[in-house]
Amino acid sequence: MDRTIAINVNHLCKTYDSHKAVDDLSFSVYAGEIFGLLGPNGAGKSTTLRTLITLLHPTSGTATIMGHDTVRDADTVRTLIGYVPQERAIDRFLTGREHLQLLGALYHLTTDEATKRINELLKLVDLEDHADRPAKTYSGGMKRKLDIACGLLPNPKILFLDEPTLGLDVQSRLRIWEYVRMLKARGMTVVMTTNYLDEADQLCDRLAIIDGGKIKTLGSPVELKIALGGDIVSLTLKELDRIPSLETELKGRPAIKSVRTTTKGLDIRVESPEKALPAILEAANRLGCSIEFIQYNRPRLDDVFIAHTGRAITESIPETESA
């Protein structure tokens, strides 16, 4: 499949004093996809993001946005991107509308253009009724919506979201996810960092798991889970003596990766349950094995994360752990 590349990161390194925040990162983001940088705090996600939005200069390596270098063509890059920072980057004394008007001027829009776009955006994020109140009266979710409206004001080709739902309640979170999906539907490329596994799983077309400044693995959530060894179908058989014959029958079949005998039945690793389950049931039926119990476990992104970083995402990074 030949897809347009929106972002290209090439051997990117960023060193602070002697600490390597980002260590030889290379990846591409395709136009129109939602790309996630997933990792624990301090993994290098934000450093990577800040480099892409021209706020940091790489120590070595390069990053290009739609073919423009983030250092040499920084100004061109800035016209192509929208940014939603991690912190609630809100001026509490300004109203929602004033935030957008300020940004309108910074993106050099004419007053008419800005007014039109601001009204559209306020409608989009459902802040019309609160647009003329100072932001200090906003709830966390409303601030986040304003943040996103600010990021969308330049009508960017690529939107960067830094931890978009950090600290939000469940409803606001789902709302933000909705927006992100809608933006993708409109053809926008979205790059987001997150340390929520479910967020990455639900939202991202592809994601890179970053830890210690390096990419541990990269792919779509489904690919990553499959790469882990696939889903597991556990069978419990009524007649235990039939287990060996069923094992022989299933081994080597397409869609079945491995079969392992357990005390009461079989653990079958499958590539995709959609193909494997009918085959398993058909084989059991043909051999006259009656199945007492069948259980199917889909590996979660948590399992992928643990497999590649050696720990759960909620655990702190080793340096702080030993401290």
Next chain:
Amino acid sequence: MEHYWQEISALTMRWVRRLSREKFSMLFTLVQPMLFWLIFFGNLFQRAADTQVMQAPNYISFLAAGVVIMTVLNNGLAGGVDLLFDKENGFLERLMSTPIHRTSVILSRFIFVMAITSMQVLVILGVSYLFGVHPATGILGVATTLLIGMMFGVGLTAISMAMAFSVKSHGDFFSVLGFLSLPMIFLSSALVPLTAMPGWMSFLAQFNPMTWAIDAVRPLILSGWAEALPHVGMVILVMLVFDALCLYGGAKAFRRAMG
């Protein structure tokens, strides 16, 4: 160029809007403290201060120049505070991720701080006038006073912004600020002339750019052009060097923080 202007005026408007929403803080933290110096300190020492030593008809007329420059000092040193908060809450990053000229944010801050400072200096001079301090050099002298104040203020604001970009936390910022401001005042000719100071203090005070600024503003208020002009000429030179150093340092700190 047109873009540059659009950016700077929008960013400056933001500072104005913020201030206009904080009416109390505008009134109490910006205008008042300096008036306290003038009204209370000035009148308190009216009889204690020796007019012979002060070379002024009374203490309050001596103090007026000092309070004018102290206003500039305080505003200048605090000029970076809002950028510090912008840095800490991510607003600065948001601004810097837009295609603006890298200097727009800083320039808007300079314009705003200078405008506010000018207004406050005028308030100080107005209140002094009510206490019978009538500038000897008239309106032109007031304009010259503002010019000197602005030149000093630019350097101070640059120092403040450099600090805002360099410090790890705003606690550090305010510690340094509190530490800097009083010695700057005491080791200057704001409260007493250098000739009336202990030797070591007057020695240190002559390296304080604030002393130069006050020594130029004071004759503008007390004596007249003949005495003021040489001091004014000198302070302009001193301030050019001071500003150049501060702006250089500020630019370095800014580049380090932003790239």
